[in-house]
Amino acid sequence: MPNLTIDGRSVEVPAGTTLLEAAQRLGIYIPRYCYHPKLSVSGSCRMCLVEVEKAPKLVTACSTEAAEGMRVLTASEKVRQARRDVLEYLLINHPLDCPICDQAGECGLQDYYMDYSLRKSRFEAEDKILRQKRRAAGPYLMLDNERCILCTRCVRFCGEVTKTAELEVMERGDRSFIDLKEGRALDNGYSLNIADLCPVGAFTSRDFRFKARAWFLKRTPTICLGCATGCEIEAHHYEGTIYRLVPHPNAETNTWLCDHGRMTYKAVRAGDRLGKALIRKGLIDLEPALRETATRLEEAKGAAAVLGSPWLSVEDNAALARLAKDSVKTANYCFDFSAEQGIKDGILVNKDPAPNTAGTRTVKALYGGLSLEEFTGLLAGGKIKILITEAKAYGLVKAAAEAAGIRLIIFARNRGEAPAAAYAVLPYASYFETEGTFVNYQGLRRMTAAAVEPPQGIKPLWAVVNKLASYSGAELHLDSAPRALKDMDF
Numbered sequence: 486m487p488n489l490t491i492d493g494r495s496v497e498v499p500a501g502t503t504l505l506e507a508a509q510r511l512g513i514y515i516p517r518y519c520y521h522p523k524l525s526v527s528g529s530c531r532m533c534l535v536e537v538e539k540a541p542k543l544v545t546a547c548s549t550e551a552a553e554g555m556r557v558l559t560a561s562e563k564v565r566q567a568r569r570d571v572l573e574y575l576l577i578n579h580p581l582d583c584p585i586c587d588q589a590g591e592c593g594l595q596d597y598y599m600d601y602s603l604r605k606s607r608f609e610a611e612d613k614i615l616r617q618k619r620r621a622a623g624p625y626l627m628l629d630n631e632r633c634i635l636c637t638r639c640v641r642f643c644g645e646v647t648k649t650a651e652l653e654v655m656e657r658g659d660r661s662f663i664d665l666k667e668g669r670a671l672d673n674g675y676s677l678n679i680a681d682l683c684p685v686g687a688f689t690s691r692d693f694r695f696k697a698r699a700w701f702l703k704r705t706p707t708i709c710l711g712c713a714t715g716c717e718i719e720a721h722h723y724e725g726t727i728y729r730l731v732p733h734p735n736a737e738t739n740t741w742l743c744d745h746g747r748m749t750y751k752a753v754r755a756g757d758r759l760g761k762a763l764i765r766k767g768l769i770d771l772e773p774a775l776r777e778t779a780t781r782l783e784e785a786k787g788a789a790a791v792l793g794s795p796w797l798s799v800e801d802n803a804a805l806a807r808l809a810k811d812s813v814k815t816a817n818y819c820f821d822f823s824a825e826q827g828i829k830d831g832i833l834v835n836k837d838p839a840p841n842t843a844g845t846r847t848v849k850a851l852y853g854g855l856s857l858e859e860f861t862g863l864l865a866g867g868k869i870k871i872l873i874t875e876a877k878a879y880g881l882v883k884a885a886a887e888a889a890g891i892r893l894i895i896f897a898r899n900r901g902e903a904p905a906a907a908y909a910v911l912p913y914a915s916y917f918e919t920e921g922t923f924v925n926y927q928g929l930r931r932m933t934a935a936a937v938e939p940p941q942g943i944k945p946l947w948a949v950v951n952k953l954a955s956y957s958g959a960e961l962h963l964d965s966a967p968r969a970l971k972d973m974d975f
């Protein structure tokens with residue numbers, strides 16, 4: 486455990502700790518481009534130079550290990566001058582793209598120039614070396630070599646995290662540039678992490694490109710519902726529209742995000758988003774649709790069935806359970822879901838595509854119900870006339886329901902989710918628009934947060950269920966999400 490002083494303050498760190506990490510423990514920030522806590526050290530950008538007493542020259546803090554008795558200076562005049570020089574060097578050939586660059590506002594070059602340089606360039610714009618400008622580097626990424634500072638974070642990410650090694654540094658010296666290996670594209674399923682990792686605007690997201698300026702975006706921490714891993718994310722939005730999802734790195738679940746998860750926000754404003762209900766494929770306001778549905782349920786009497794969903798929050802499943810027990814008054818309901826869980830690709834993506842299989846267990850524990858096998862058998866048996874469920878969960882019993890010609894009442898956010906044969910499709914707020922509790926494959930219980938407003942008139946699913954029950958003559962008193970969880974051991 487070496488003891489050292491950094492800017493006059495003592496710190497004891499485990500053997501092997503670098504000066505950059507030791508300084509971080511003291512809350513001293515050392516600028517960096519190539520360093521990333523989850524990638525190997527390359528020590529190539531020189532932005533982290535610090536002064537060590539008795540060392541003949543400045544050393545890179547990211548690659549120098551702390552040693553007993555070291556005296557380190559991170560803000561001496563010598564260090565400040567080195568930072569100015571490194572920035573001048575990095576900016577010599579950097580294009581004057583800031584007004585049209587998507588990285589502007591969150592760019593490492595802009596930030597450090599303001600923090601450590603503010604020096605006028607000694608080079609004329611016409612002397613700059615020109616390199617290849619924008620080109621697609623995969624389904625989600627654009628590459629602009631002229632903006633690259635050759636930190637190699639992108640190369641190391643593809644070599645060490647996805648282990649797909651699509652990128653390499655070509656040529657030598659001032660001719661070096663990042664390129665895709667011949668015949669390759671950045672389509673490894675995690676490619677958008679490279680847009681986050683790239684400290685400048687060399688790799689940018691094709692999806693986010695030219696959509697919004699970084700400084701306008703508001704950030705709402707929430708969770709991804711793309712699978713049972715439940716990665717922590719931030720939804721970046723402006724004036725009611727989500728523009729991108731980025732990781733919220735945390736020790737429990739994720740540093741990165743998969744590309745599939747990043748795109749889950751698209752359904753919120755997709756062209757087929759339901760702003761009204763459908764009855765026999767015809768658009769209709771929610772209230773008359775609920776009255777119609779209540780009438781059909783009344784007609785079916787004991788021949789109605791309710792199926793929960795591992796794609797819905799605990800609150801929404803609990804509301805469906807209350808609907809079955811207290812409104813439809815049937816024992817024909819099921820909240821029994823299981824799926825193999827665990828990371829399937831060694832990085833993040835889960836074997837279970839549903840985000841709340843674990844959460845539905847708490848609903849089953851309180852409300853009981855049939856096993857999925859019994860429920861499927863019941864549907865196939867021909868005694869059930871009407872089924873209420875969520876669109877993706879319907880996929881689990883589709884064959885039995887179709888064969889038995891059962892009338893379908895489907896909760897769906899987008900028209901494309903609902904089966905064409907549905908009698909009624911009832912819209913509800915997405916989990917980017919409302920709170921909901923989800924339990925991931927590790928048993929971690931987290932809540933989504935409302936980043937944007939739902940379309941006018943669209944409510945959380947528990948509220949739609951509450952209204953449906955009232956049209957059927959039962960009051961569930963679900964006036965808030967916590968009320969739906971009231972009796973749950975949670």
Ligand code: SF4
Nearest residue numbers: 633634636637639683
């Ligand atoms: S493209 Fe970005 S991440 Fe890759 S080396 Fe260049 S600056 Fe670094």
Ligand code: SF4
Nearest residue numbers: 709711715716743746
């Ligand atoms: S691994 Fe799953 S939870 Fe994480 S970002 Fe991808 S889809 Fe979302």
Ligand code: FES
Nearest residue numbers: 528530531533547
């Ligand atoms: S951060 Fe240390 S050399 Fe780049």
